Amino acid sequence: MRGQPDSSSGSVGRRQFLGRAMTGAAATTLTPVARAAPAPAPKTDARAPGMFELNINGHAQLFALDTRTTLLDALRDHVVITGAKKGCDQGQCGACTVLVDGKRILSCLTLAIAAQGKSVTTIEGLAGAEDALHPMQQAFLDQDAFQCGYCTPGQILSAVACVEEGHAKDDASIREYMSGNLCRCAAYPNIVAAVNQAKPQMQIKKA
Amino acid sequence: MRPFTYARPAALDAVAREFPAASAGTATGAPVQFLGAGTNLLDLMKLDVMRPSSLVDLTGIDAAPLRRIEATPSELRLGALVRMAEAAEDPVILRDYPVLAQALQLAASQQLRNMATLGGNVLQRTRCLYYRDTAWANCNKRNPGSGCAAREGVDRQHAVLGASEHCIATYPGDFAQALIALDAQVETQGPKGRRRFPFAELHKLPGDTPHLDHSLAAGEAITGFTVPAGPWTRRSLYLKIRDRASYEFALASAAVALQLEGTQVRAVRIALGGVATVPWRAREAEAALIGVVLDETTAAAAADAAFAKARPNRQNAFKVPLGKQTLVRALLTVAAKEG
Numbered sequence: 001m002r003g004q005p006d007s008s009s010g011s012v013g014r015r016q017f018l019g020r021a022m023t024g025a026a027a028t029t030l031t032p033v034a035r036a037a038p039a040p041a042p043k044t045d046a047r048a049p050g051m052f053e054l055n056i057n058g059h060a061q062l063f064a065l066d067t068r069t070t071l072l073d074a075l076r077d078h079v080v081i082t083g084a085k086k087g088c089d090q091g092q093c094g095a096c097t098v099l100v101d102g103k104r105i106l107s108c109l110t111l112a113i114a115a116q117g118k119s120v121t122t123i124e125g126l127a128g129a130e131d132a133l134h135p136m137q138q139a140f141l142d143q144d145a146f147q148c149g150y151c152t153p154g155q156i157l158s159a160v161a162c163v164e165e166g167h168a169k170d171d172a173s174i175r176e177y178m179s180g181n182l183c184r185c186a187a188y189p190n191i192v193a194a195v196n197q198a199k200p201q202m203q204i205k206k207a
Numbered sequence: 208m209r210p211f212t213y214a215r216p217a218a219l220d221a222v223a224r225e226f227p228a229a230s231a232g233t234a235t236g237a238p239v240q241f242l243g244a245g246t247n248l249l250d251l252m253k254l255d256v257m258r259p260s261s262l263v264d265l266t267g268i269d270a271a272p273l274r275r276i277e278a279t280p281s282e283l284r285l286g287a288l289v290r291m292a293e294a295a296e297d298p299v300i301l302r303d304y305p306v307l308a309q310a311l312q313l314a315a316s317q318q319l320r321n322m323a324t325l326g327g328n329v330l331q332r333t334r335c336l337y338y339r340d341t342a343w344a345n346c347n348k349r350n351p352g353s354g355c356a357a358r359e360g361v362d363r364q365h366a367v368l369g370a371s372e373h374c375i376a377t378y379p380g381d382f383a384q385a386l387i388a389l390d391a392q393v394e395t396q397g398p399k400g401r402r403r404f405p406f407a408e409l410h411k412l413p414g415d416t417p418h419l420d421h422s423l424a425a426g427e428a429i430t431g432f433t434v435p436a437g438p439w440t441r442r443s444l445y446l447k448i449r450d451r452a453s454y455e456f457a458l459a460s461a462a463v464a465l466q467l468e469g470t471q472v473r474a475v476r477i478a479l480g481g482v483a484t485v486p487w488r489a490r491e492a493e494a495a496l497i498g499v500v501l502d503e504t505t506a507a508a509a510a511d512a513a514f515a516k517a518r519p520n521r522q523n524a525f526k527v528p529l530g531k532q533t534l535v536r537a538l539l540t541v542a543a544k545e546g
Contacts, residue, residue: 004279011530043213044212046210046211047210050213056475058300066210067210067211067212067213067262068208068210068211068469069208069473070249071415073408089253090250090253090254090416091246091250091319094318097318103321104317104321105318105321105322106246106318106319106322107442109211109244109245109246109249109319109322110244110322111245111249111264112247112268113213114213114242114245142363156319160318161309161317161494162317165317175453176452177317178452179316179452179453179454180315180316180317180318180319180454
């Protein structure tokens with residue numbers, strides 16, 4: 001995060017640091033446990049890390065992170081799954097969209113510590129264990145619903161939620177309810193086609 | 208972002224006891240801030256506009272009244288922690304208070320509506336470019352007494368109603384217009400206990416204290432809103448005009464609710480957005496319509512009354528005709544609606 005002091009960097013390269021953070025206290029995999037997040041005691045020193053637990057793509061993980069860490073940075077820099085993208089980091093582009101307790105939200109405007117105890121689904125966890133791809137992922141491929149691909153993980157998660165919310169009634173409704181995901185390549189017509197393709201398949205799968 | 212401590216109390220009583228200095232954002236500079244979803248506050252903290260040293264997260268409060276939507280024959284009550292998306296799709300609100308549902312649905316994106324709380328929504332900060340960019344030293348809202356960069360700057364998005372020589376920043380929200388039009392009340396809880404007061408008294412005109420956005424006391428948190436039922440709430444709508452079709456703040460908007468007796472206006476409630484420094488109740492326009500037959504001529508006269516005191520600055524004069532046309536269209540559309 002911009003302007004955030006990082007005591008671990010120094011001369012250590014980014015990848016080295018990330019690797020170290022993974023094996024250190026920053027993110028500990030506890031697979032698979034379902035237990036309530038510990039209630040953090042009120043802190044008076046802003047330097048003390050926030051301790052909390054998130055369930056990410058079905059795996060419970062403990063975190064000890066600077067309270068300023070957003071959910072997006074926790075995913076990308078500490079869990080080291082980089083599907084959720086940092087586009088604007090201001091809640092304007094939708095590239096960081098993830099599902100929290102099944103609802104699409106912006107991970108760049110969510111403090112990781114405020115998501116404690118919740119289930120987070122990223123693009124990496126979208127397809128079921130037995131499926132190669134989720135129907136929406138396949139539809140994006142079939143309909144050529146992207147060019148550069150940067151906004152695509154956010155688009156796909158948003159599209160999945162759009163169908164599940166019942167907001168994919170027609171093209172106009174899809175456009176309105178997908179308006180929080182910007183695509184600089186302007187693949188919009190193909191994104192609408194992909195949502196239309198995946199919608200009946202998602203409904204069959206559910207039934 | 209500057210460092211801060213984080214607390215997530217589970218009870219409202221603990222909030223008032225342990226965080227008596229916490230602010231729902233009365234002033235940009237308040238060191239202890241209440242946190243809802245953070246869709247506005249975290250953005251402003253990243254921009255270094257808001258610099259709290261302590262955040263008190265209210266979303267962990269385990270109190271059903273804060274999370275419920277309740278409708279009785281006499282009123283609608285909305286808990287402060289209800290998310291925008293939830294209220295926007297509530298079947299009773301859609302049927303009986305459509306102006307509330309539409310104001311919510313036309314705001315932000317579905318991701319933000321899934322996150323943002325109703326209490327936080329009404330307290331969102333202005334989108335004034337000079338307020339949001341700390342490279343500009345002169346912003347009376349951010350740095351009291353430093354001047355107003357917008358007055359001599361790019362002011363296309365700025366307010367034509369309710370401005371002062373010290374601040375012309377527009378109130379950016381939509382839901383607040385629907386609440387103020389329907390005579391909503393705000394419920395709060397703070398160190399001095401609970402109180403309930405008209406929503407119209409929540410936001411403060413900039414005057415010579417533009418750094419004070421709200422009338423909430425230190426430690427006082429919004430717990431909910433009540434909207435009185437009335438024969439006008441079903442025949443209501445929110446019309447929002449913006450630079451793009453979706454996911455954008457209003458250039459001009461109108462919240463209207465209407466009760467007809469035959470062809471004559473028996474009661475009407477009007478609020479304007481995108482054009483004023485605070486959620487703006489257009490009482491002069493309402494007065495102009497009582498007892499008349501609503502048509503293009505009378506609606507235009509009401510719109511003229513609504514903007515009679517408008518003071519355009521440099522590039523925002525277009526908001527006067529746009530605001531009038533928005534109100535005329537909203538009135539004619541709501542009159543044609545099934546009552």
